[in-house]
Amino acid sequence: MMNYSSEPPRPDTPHGDEGRADGTPAVRARDLTVVRGPRTVLRGLDFTVPRGQVTGLLGPSGCGKSTLMRAVVGTQAKVTGTLDVLGLPAGHPTLRTRIGYVTQAPSIYDDLTARQNLDYFAAILHPGRASADRRQDVERVLAEVDLTTHADALAGNLSGGQRSRVSLAVALLGTPELLVLDEPTVGLDPVLRRDLWQLFHTLAAERGTTLLISSHVMDEAERCHRLLLMRAGEILADDTPDALRTRTGSETVEAAFLHLVDAATAAGRTKETTR
Ligand SMILES: Nc1ncnc2c1ncn2[C@@H]1O[C@H](COP(=O)(O)OP(=O)(O)OP(=O)(O)O)[C@@H](O)[C@H]1O
Numbered sequence: 001m002m003n004y005s006s007e008p009p010r011p012d013t014p015h016g017d018e019g020r021a022d023g024t025p026a027v028r029a030r031d032l033t034v035v036r037g038p039r040t041v042l043r044g045l046d047f048t049v050p051r052g053q054v055t056g057l058l059g060p061s062g063c064g065k066s067t068l069m070r071a072v073v074g075t076q077a078k079v080t081g082t083l084d085v086l087g088l089p090a091g092h093p094t095l096r097t098r099i100g101y102v103t104q105a106p107s108i109y110d111d112l113t114a115r116q117n118l119d120y121f122a123a124i125l126h127p128g129r130a131s132a133d134r135r136q137d138v139e140r141v142l143a144e145v146d147l148t149t150h151a152d153a154l155a156g157n158l159s160g161g162q163r164s165r166v167s168l169a170v171a172l173l174g175t176p177e178l179l180v181l182d183e184p185t186v187g188l189d190p191v192l193r194r195d196l197w198q199l200f201h202t203l204a205a206e207r208g209t210t211l212l213i214s215s216h217v218m219d220e221a222e223r224c225h226r227l228l229l230m231r232a233g234e235i236l237a238d239d240t241p242d243a244l245r246t247r248t249g250s251e252t253v254e255a256a257f258l259h260l261v262d263a264a265t266a267a268g269r270t271k272e273t274t275r
Contacts, residue, residue, distance in 0.1 A: 024087045026051045026178050026210035027072055031081035034067050041067045043233045044081065049212055049226075054204050056221050057214040058257070059230030065214040066104065068230070069180050072212065073101040086177060097125070100171030100179045104186070106163040107170075110156030114147055114166045117155055121170045141169040144199055146192065161188045168196075172203075179203065181213045185220065197223050218254035229257055236260045 027049035034042040041064050049055045057065050070076035071083055074091025083090040086098055108117045118138040126134070142148045145165040150158060155166055168184055181200075185193045197220070203209040204225075213224070221227055222241055229237040229244075237244055237260055241253050250256040 024051075024084070025049055026086060027212070028084045029081065030083075032068075032071065032083050033080045034064075034071055034076055035078045036067065041233050042071070045235050047228055047235055047238045049210060049228075051210045052204055052208045053225035054200050054211045054213060054223070055226045055228060056224035057212060057228045057230065058216065058218065058221050058253075059236075061216060063230045064233045065216075065230060066182055069101070069182055069212065069214060073099055073180050075101075097174060098177045100174060100176035102164070102167050102171045102179075102181045102184060104182045106155075106167040108155050108163060108166050111154065113152050113154055114158065114162075114169075115142065115151040117166055118142065118169055118173065122173050125174050137173055141172045144172055145169045146195060159187075161192065164188075165192075165196075175207065176209065178210045178212070181211065183214050183216070185215065185217070193220075218252070218257065221253040221257075227253065229260065231261055231264065234264075236264060 025048040027047075029045050029047050032042055032045040032047075033040065045068070057068065059065055067076060071079045072085055072090055074085075074095065079090070085092075085095055088095055108114075109120070112120065115138060118141060119134065122134045122137055123129075139148070142151050145168050147162065147165055147169065150162060155163060158166065164184065164187070168181070171179060171181075179200075185196055188196065200211050200213065201223075204211055213220075215221070224241065226240055227237065227244060228235055236257070239247070244253060244256040245251065248256040248259040250259055
């Protein structure tokens with residue numbers, strides 16, 4: 001892993017849009033709706049994801065986090081409304097090299113080593129590049145995800161957490177402007193989880209990378225600059241952790257989330273009884 005301080009990064013020193021030529025957010029959604037099979041999975045969402053910050057996408061299992069991420073990276077069908085990513089419509093072909101996306105299921109080859117996987121993806125990403133440059137990138141990302149000591153192990157023989165870190169390393173190869181990570185810390189021990197969150201903050205602070213990270217672990221919410229709290233295909237809150245805690249009079253983001261869920265449920269009941 002890179003040399004990070006042992007202190008977790010403070011989520012209150014975000015890089016805003018300052019210094020960006022266009023000043024547009026990394027993601028802007030208006031009335032974003034997604035239908036999957038017979039169900040409307042996302043229901044008219046409005047939100048923005050600011051550039052150069054870590055935005056957490058949190059909510060219970062099945063609330064639509066992965067679907068929202070798939071829409072942002074352009075792999076989701078039946079998307080309506082407006083969804084702009086890095087100033088272009090989601091799915092625009094030129095966005096492919098500007099976005100890194102890591103799904104929950106690692107997308108790597110089991111019969112190649114971690115290093116061979118990375119070398120292969122690096123060759124696809126920059127065809128014709130000098131092999132010394134490619135190797136340098138591969139060693140960089142191996143170190144970033146703390147896998148240098150396992151670089152020559154077959155991916156199929158790595159643990160689940162190690163395999164997902166190879167997948168993350170693949171996404172880091174292209175130094176993307178926007179990193180979309182679907183539950184990247186699932187199955188990792190507390191030390192690795194802390195180190196990965198430090199890496200995420202370093203990417204935002206030093207490279208200006210925008211990170212959209214899903215999780216259903218509420219303590220990870222405290223590490224984000226901004227939060228999108230989801231429930232049942234809707235966004236309950238789009239705010240900073242501090243503002244959420246203050247607004248709801250809660251001590252933790254988890255308590256704030258529960259407060260908002262209760263308020264939404266009560267509002268739903270009122271609507272039902274006044275019909
Ligand atoms: N292929 C599909 N066809 C129909 N419905 C689907 C499909 N995939 C997902 N869904 C439904 O869409 C909803 C949102 O799923 P999604 O995977 O986006 O949730 P999630 O918040 O990422 O969940 P988790 O945290 O468990 O990964 C769920 O209710 C799910 O059952």
